[in-house]
Amino acid sequence: MIKINENFLRLKDNYLFSNINQRVNQYLKQNPLADIIRLGIGDVTRPIPKAITSAIKKAAEELEDKETFKGYGPEQGYDFLKEKIIKNEYRGLNIKSDEVFISDGAKCDTGNIIEIFDKDIKVGITDPVYPVYLDSNIMCGRKDTDIIYINATEKNDFTPIPEELEEVPDLIYICSPNNPTGVAMKKEILEKWVKFAREQGSIILFDDAYEAFIEEEDIPHSIYEIEGAKEVAIEFKSYSKTAGFTGLRCAYTIVPKELVVKRQIQEITDSFSNNLGNNSISINKLWNRRSTTKFNGVSYVIQRAAEAVYTEEGKKGINENIKYYKENTKIILEGLKKAGITCYGGINSPYIWMKIPKGISSWEYFDILLKQYNIVGTPGVGFGTNGEGYFRLTAFGDRDKTKEAMERISKG
Secondary structure (H helix, E strand, O other): OOOOOHHHHHOOOOOHHHHHHHHHHHHHHHOOOOOOEEOOOOOOOOOOOHHHHHHHHHHHHHOOOOOOOOOOOOOOOOHHHHHHHHHHHOOOOOOOHHHEEEEOOHHHHHHHHHHHOOOOOOEEEEEOOOHHHHHHHHHOOOOHHHEEEEEOOHHHOOOOOHHHOOOOOOEEEEEOOOOOOOOOOOHHHHHHHHHHHHHHOOEEEEEOOOHHHOOOOOOOOOHHHOOOHHHOEEEEEEOHHHHOOOOOOOEEEEOOOOOEEEOOOOOOOHHHOOOOOOOEEEHHHHHHHHHHHHOOOOOHHHHHHHHHOOOHHHHHHHHHHHHHHHHHHHHHHHHHHHOOOOEEEOOOOOEEEEEOOOOOOHHHHHHHHHHHHOEEOEEHHHHOHHHOOEEEEEOOOOHHHHHHHHHHHHHO
16 A cells, blocks of 8 residues: 655645745735735846846857757766856865755755755754755654754844753754844854854754845855864855846755764765775765765756856846845835834845734734735744744845835835
């Protein structure tokens, strides 16, 4: 008899953002003329810079010619893109080409990386948090008792520190700048986490997808700016929000070769010891093995598009788009404060974390914004228990619509 993976039944019926779409679509069926302003899902709205689309066209045309045609590419990504990433994103941090893995999204990699770890380990996840971290661990069979929730609240300025832990996680998810709170960890806080991981033998899964929005000097752009981080951290970055690739799909993950774990099962083949001694396993080699088995690589055309991100024209266009979104965050912050609403984030990230009135649940507030103001946001509780009482807005909307949304809220 066929059996299903029972862990999927432990998930909520719908993914958070699918649930939001369903509610909005149901409302529009009853109110087809409603002028909806969407500040909920973090999808970009600015067009991709011409330098990037030109690279796409050129690469596509290469596929018409026998001499330049490309079939399967390396699963880990083409060297031409890896070299640009190292030169532009990791200058001076001693990242090697075989530590860079090109993928189709940070969401995919943060969800897939846990496959290479035993399911019977403890996983630390901040609360509130991006839903994929928790859901992917549930899918792979982690029990509720295996999840350690790390409180990120007003009490600790939404930046938890290791000293607050009551239990030691084996894997630790850190998203900075954070989704959903919009708060970024300062260097001194990240240093504490790296020190903790080194002392406890933990591994940090560092989601750095919103790094391009960092403004303040004391916020690291990479966890590898912290001494010793290459021994304990895997970093995930994406072109989705940085360069508008939400529809093109391209990202990259850094898995340093210094990152190893002690073997626990003696029968494991020595082929993964990476000459580190019979007691150590290379995470880099394991992730490479997983990638070559279950992933055929990002398309040549898209990788050429990502390469164009690092041209002078590409950088100029991207910086203009990021500047546009940052201006949107200022408009939202000013609008909410004018309306007397307490809010966080929006300085080093595209997300604004707003506090809603007491006595109203975040889903009730969602309905109020939708039905009374025709504005769509994201209920905080969708990101975890500590998200109740809060609401997330994004800066990825149209400028005029963003201004209008704030006018609607301030008048209400």
